[in-house]
Amino acid sequence: MSKPRIATCSLAGCFGCHMSVLDIDERLLELVDVVEFDKSPITDIKKFDGRCRIGLIEGGCANEENVAVLRAFRRHCDILVSLGDCATMGGIPALRNLVPIDECFREAYIDGPSTHNPAKIIPRDVELPLLLDKVRPAHEIVRIDYLLPGCPPSADAIWAAVTALLSDKPIDLPYQLIKYD
């Protein structure tokens, strides 16, 4: 029987949650014995190769590309896990939700103290993904099966969650592993 596949992505996140995945240290060897990594920044595989058992979602949705990737993950994965505060609550990128979007653009491209843009052009190229009105947690875009908060979730929390899911057991995290920071 083929090994279950795991896919991961970093949407509007900082890759800190992926660092925490790597932080499971030597248990990574145990993991690759029992799973195959599909689309993931860890393998640098860009496209889904097949049906995945678990999709780990880092980051919320800040733009249309994040939404497209997240929807692709929902289509290709049996179980989606929101990994970390950005995916579960919006996180640091959601700080821009406190500022109207045109003000964000002006600050980024025109008024910023280190910005040189004498023509005062705000880029509107089709190559650039359109920003959403607000940064949104993953579960506001697609159905998410499990939420694992933390900034980032600790390696132990990720390990406990992934191994439970792979063995069809309920995720039962001890109090010390649930953190919002």
Place this chain on the structure above:
Amino acid sequence: MSDRFTITVDGREIPAAPGQTILAAAQASGIYIPRLCHMDGIEPVGACRVCTVRANGRVVAACTQPATASMVVQSQTDELVSWRRQLVEMLFVEGNHFCMFCEKSGSCELQGLAYRLGIAAPRYESIWPRREVDASHPDIILDRNRCILCGRCERTSRDLDGKHVFGFVGRGIHKRLAVNARARLADTGADVTDLAIGACPVGAILRKNRAYRTPVGDRPFDREPIGAPVETRAELTINGGPAS
């Protein structure tokens, strides 16, 4: 006291005295009823409703409702825990709570309650309100993004500090914390030694220049859930001898 009586909380019979609230009686016997707007030493007001219990079947705030003889109180039922969860989640989405960089993280009572209630993320959509930060005071910062309108600072300043530094303005969703000056906290009589400054359960009122002093792992709610000291103290009392 001769006119003491007993009540039952979640099936456990505990002593209570006339005038004592359900929350106080429960706490004296080592039963923690979650709360945010109440703290020991100030007058309870029943604002946050996190301490909601059923007393003889009626829904009441345990922090304000006096215990009466033979009262039957339910606290840890699925229904009440679910309501508490919803209340805490609503407080999260109503303000701007960024635990990952908040100085109060690890000792924040809102966060601690969310941990204790097993909340992974709020189920509601965040409002992302625009709220004012007042950093005018040399020793105190007032960040309304994190304010949950519990009123602990207001009552503490008024009743314990005798100062009336804080108060509320507006109603409903427009309600916000105001200070007793034209605009700035610096122009009030607030002092860093005021008890009101330490009364804030969240990171809305903080002393400056003290951030992140306690390492992650050693903060109050890193190892033990909020309320654990109430439960532990009672265990020690019970083990130390018969309750008098």
